[in-house]
Amino acid sequence: MKMLETAVHEIETAAELEKITKENENVMVSCGRMGPMCIPVYDAMEELEEERPDVKFYVMGFDTPEASPITNAPMCRGFMGLPFNVYYKNGQMVKATTSIQDKEQIVSVMDQFFA
Amino acid sequence: MDEVYDVMILGAGAAGLASGIYSSRARLNTLILNEGAIGGQMVLTNEIANYPGVEKTKGYMVAGIMKKQAKEFGCKIKSNIKIAQYKLKGNIKIIKLEDGLSFQAKSVILAPGGKPRQLNIPGEEQFKGTGVSYCATCDGDFFTDKDVIVIGGGNSALEEAVTLTNYASKVTIVHQFNHFQAFEHAVREAEKNTKISFIMESEPREFKGNKVLESVVIQNVTTGELSEIKTDGVFIFIGYLPNTDALKNIVKTNELNEIIVDADMKTNIPGVFAAGDCIVKKYRQVTTAVADGTIAALSAMEYLKSAD
Numbered sequence: 103m104k105m106l107e108t109a110v111h112e113i114e115t116a117a118e119l120e121k122i123t124k125e126n127e128n129v130m131v132s133c134g135r136m137g138p139m140c141i142p143v144y145d146a147m148e149e150l151e152e153e154r155p156d157v158k159f160y161v162m163g164f165d166t167p168e169a170s171p172i173t174n175a176p177m178c179r180g181f182m183g184l185p186f187n188v189y190y191k192n193g194q195m196v197k198a199t200t201s202i203q204d205k206e207q208i209v210s211v212m213d214q215f216f217a
Numbered sequence: 218m219d220e221v222y223d224v225m226i227l228g229a230g231a232a233g234l235a236s237g238i239y240s241s242r243a244r245l246n247t248l249i250l251n252e253g254a255i256g257g258q259m260v261l262t263n264e265i266a267n268y269p270g271v272e273k274t275k276g277y278m279v280a281g282i283m284k285k286q287a288k289e290f291g292c293k294i295k296s297n298i299k300i301a302q303y304k305l306k307g308n309i310k311i312i313k314l315e316d317g318l319s320f321q322a323k324s325v326i327l328a329p330g331g332k333p334r335q336l337n338i339p340g341e342e343q344f345k346g347t348g349v350s351y352c353a354t355c356d357g358d359f360f361t362d363k364d365v366i367v368i369g370g371g372n373s374a375l376e377e378a379v380t381l382t383n384y385a386s387k388v389t390i391v392h393q394f395n396h397f398q399a400f401e402h403a404v405r406e407a408e409k410n411t412k413i414s415f416i417m418e419s420e421p422r423e424f425k426g427n428k429v430l431e432s433v434v435i436q437n438v439t440t441g442e443l444s445e446i447k448t449d450g451v452f453i454f455i456g457y458l459p460n461t462d463a464l465k466n467i468v469k470t471n472e473l474n475e476i477i478v479d480a481d482m483k484t485n486i487p488g489v490f491a492a493g494d495c496i497v498k499k500y501r502q503v504t505t506a507v508a509d510g511t512i513a514a515l516s517a518m519e520y521l522k523s524a525d
Contacts, residue, residue, distance in 0.1 A: 107281070137355035138261040141277050142254030149297050180429045182359035182450065183346030200346030201356075204253075205297040 105163030107136060108144040110151065113162045116171050123190040128157040128216040130208070133172045134164050134185025139202040143185055146205035157212060189215050221309060222248045224517050225322035228460075229296060230257020231503045232493025233328035234283040235510030236517075240326075241292035243518055248320060249287070250312060251296040256280025257330040258457070258494070259503055263354040268503055279503070303467050305489050308524070323524065324488045324517040327464065327476060328510060331457035331494040331501070336368070340424025341453075348430020348450050353377035356450075357384040363449035366391055366433055368421055374454035375403040381452065382412040389446070391416045393438060424451065459495045471497050482513035488524070490516055 104112050113119050113131065123129050132147060134140030147159040162169050164184060172178060175195055178186050183201030189211055190196065196215045199207075224240040226233045229251035241247040254260050262276030271279065288294065302313035310325045333351060335341065341349055350356040357380060365385045367378040370392035376399075381388050390407065395417050397404050407413050416435065422443065423434040432447045461474045469477045469485040475498075476491040478484055484491050492509035494501050 107277075135355065136275065136277055137352060138263070138276070139352050139355045141256070141260050145254050146297055180347050182348060182356055182429070183350050184352075184355045201350070206299075 103166075105135070105165065106144070106161050108141075108148065108161055110144050110147045110159055110161045113160045114166075114168065116168045119160075119162065119168075119171055122158065122160065124193040126158045126190075127192055128212070129160065129190040130157055130187065130212065131160045131162055131172065131190070132185045132187045133162045133169050137184060139183065140185040143187060143203055143208070146203070146208055149205065150208065154209075154212065157216060187211075191215060220246075220321075222246045222320065222322035223521055224248075224324050224326060224514070225250065225310065225312060225320060226326045226328055227300070227312070228252075228257065228328035228330050228493065228495075229255045229284070229294060230328060230330040230493055231259055231280075231283070231506035232330070232510035232513070233257070233326070234280070234287050235507040236326045236328060236492060236514040237287035237292040237294070238283065238290060239511055239514035240517060241287060241290035243514075244291075245518065245521070247287075247292045248322065249292060249294045249296075250298055250300065250314075250320065251294065252298060252300060252329070252460075253296075255284050255294065255296050259283075261333075261352070262503075263352075265503060300463065303464065305467055305486050308488070310488065324490070324520055326482075326510070326513045326517060327468065327484070327489065327491040327495060328493045328513070329460040329464070329495050330506075332460045333453075334455045334458050336421060336453060336455065338421060338423055340426070340430070344424050344426060344430040344451075347428065348426060348448075349424060350450060350452050351454070353380045353452055356452075357381050360385045360450045362386050364389070364447070365450040365452060366421075366446065366448045367452045367454065368392075369454035369456070370394060370397040370399060371454065371456055372399045372403050373456075375399045375407040377452060377454055378413055379406050379410055382410050385412070385450075388413045389416060389448075390414070391419050391421060391433075391435060393420045394418065421451070457494065457501075461495050464495075473497075480512075481516040481519075482509060483516060488517075488520055490520075 177198035181200040223245035492513040
């Protein structure tokens with residue numbers, strides 16, 4: 103069931119998440135809610151979809167057990183701020199950040215890990 | 218760069234979007250350039266319950282509708298940009314972006330809004346998302362049955378403290394003065410909540426911890442005494458500053474960096490208007506920002522007509 107109102111494609115199941123991250127070299131997923139810290143991240147991702155064809159952008163609802171591969175990931179341990187932004191390279195989670203990130207911060211992570 | 222817009226609006230919060238709706242509906246060629254998230258502080262507002270004609274709703278939903286309205290009337294919106302240079306004098310105003318792009322217009326409405334005030338103390342950035350938060354409704358459930366501290370004494374601080382009692386076992390409000398700036402009803406709600414306690418006339422000096430936040434160093438501003446309080450989380454709501462750092466030597470501002478406008482939202486530069494939380498005014502609400510934005514757009518139309 104879709105939980106987020108954004109133009110960025112929403113992943114609904116853990117199986118879909120696994121498939122997407124395995125089939126694409128560079129993937130960013132923002133796992134959150136429709137909250138003030140999350141919406142600006144989705145907006146930035148919406149713009150980056152046009153500017154960064156080398157990366158696939160997705161969102162996922164935080165309040166679903168299907169998001170457990172993200173919410174329970176070792177890289178997200180200790181996170182207490184939404185959204186959890188995770189970056190996958192060839193199926194492996196290579197970076198995770200917590201709470202609001204602006205476009206510049208997202209690009210900086212992508213430049214570092216998706217180069 | 219060749220295209221000259223009729224109206225260029227800098228900012229896409231309530232004021233900027235209202236200007237965009239009015240200006241584009243009047244068939245003026247309108248562009249909104251926005252450095253932050255579309256919707257501005259409306260997006261940061263969980264619930265809007267006092268916008269006339271709209272029943273209780275989410276801030277992001279009002280922002281989304283305003284954005285849709287503006288776009289449907291033909292307004293172009295470019296967000297997540299960084300402005301590098303303002304040339305506001307003369308008949309053609311030019312805005313240069315950091316990525317090298319330039320835009321020009323016959324009139325400009327400045328609506329950059331406000332930005333959350335930061336404490337700028339050691340540990341604030343380090344523990345952002347691992348104990349330091351700016352949104353109770355977003356992150357409150359991470360602190361279920363835990364002790365948290367709220368910094369601030371305005372409406373947001375007190376309302377969010379009450380929200381946090383739905384999750385936390387104990388909420389301590391730390392405020393720098395001996396009285397609150399919040400409306401009386403917000404103060405009463407907080408005071409009658411048994412989970413909330415108060416530390417007045419005190420300011421945070423440092424956030425400490427290992428991988429996550431563990432304690433806050435607080436100083437009593439009267440005695441100077443320092444104390445360290447163990448906590449699982451800190452929520453910071455200490456108000457907003459006008460987002461006018463880049464504009465203060467370009468348009469006339471007051472000592473608080475708020476842009477000085479007249480009743481028609483005109484600044485000291487012909488063809489340049491300002492609206493919303495960036496201007497000198499007493500009350501900052503979505504309703505007042507929308508009103509400012511509307512007036513600024515109508516004034517811009519009048520200016521364009523007189524310039525023809």
